[in-house]
Amino acid sequence: MANLKEIRNRISSVSSTMQITSAMKMVSAAKLKKAQDAITAMRPYADKLTELLQNLSATLDADSGSKFADQREVKNVLIVAITSNRGLCGAFNSNIIKQASHLATNYTDKNVAIVAIGKKANDALSKEYEILANESTVFDDLTFDNVAQIAELLMKKFEEGSVDKIELVYNKFKNAATQIVTTEQFLPIVSGTEDANPNQDYIFEPSKAEIVETLIPKSLKTQLFKAIRDSFASEHGARMTAMHKATDNATELRDQLKLTYNKARQAAITNEILEIVGGAEALNN
Secondary structure (H helix, E strand, C coil), rough: CCCCCHHHHHHHHHHHHHHHHHHHHHHHHHHHHHHHHHHHHHHHHHHHHHHHHHHHHHCCCCCCCCHHHCCCCCCCEEEEECCCCCCCCCCCCCCHHHHHHHHHHCCCCCEEEEEEEHHHHHHHHHCCCEEEEHHHHHHHCCCCHHHHHHHHHHHHHHCEEEEEEEEEEEEEECCCCCCEEEEEEEEEECCCCCCCCCCCCCCCCCCCCHHHHHHHHHHHHHHHHHHHHHHHHHHHHHHHHHHHHHHHHHHHHHHHHHHHHHHHHHHHHHHHHHHHHHHHHHHHC
């Protein structure tokens, strides 16, 4: 059994760790509320815009000039992996890295490149795949304008023909305890879904070409912004849950160490009493 000093040091160490994890849990809980409100408010707009885009894409003619709906032979694939810049959030990052790696293995005969949004994705995937861009700094100031720059980079790569298909891999926020790993096609535009109505009659004002040139890029930027917002909220939810469990485990471990310490202390006191009694008996004899 460890001596009393070692047990006291362990109790002190576990208590300090528990204070840190408890503080991180409260910080993530505060940030989660703001991030959750942001993604909840944004989803209806983003989903409706995507629905309109899909319906519009189903009605486009070949001469409409929609370069982002160009379905061509897939030779070069770009995977956008959205993780966080920090750890201590359970399996949040590892799930995305595994999904991105699994997705890349499905394109064994294609050229696969990675755009990493988050340091964890960049650090893990750079060992096996080409990192086309590392956009980890977007989390320092998560605004639509900063995300739009990343979306413009992706659209430019697709428009130039250097990339034939772009897919997003991110955690979709459901609640603080649940994040859904989601793979979503970014480009070319997915048109003609089951819910889409290609026969729906639209009145184009000012013109179909102008609508295509403005609506589709805006929709793509909104789609990427929603994915990053989802991931951001999921990160804080995962970290809050992980730190809550860590705090509970530290509390349980501290209680066990205190019990062990009391047992060892009681055993030491009993031994001292036995020695005193034994010494007194020896003197009397």
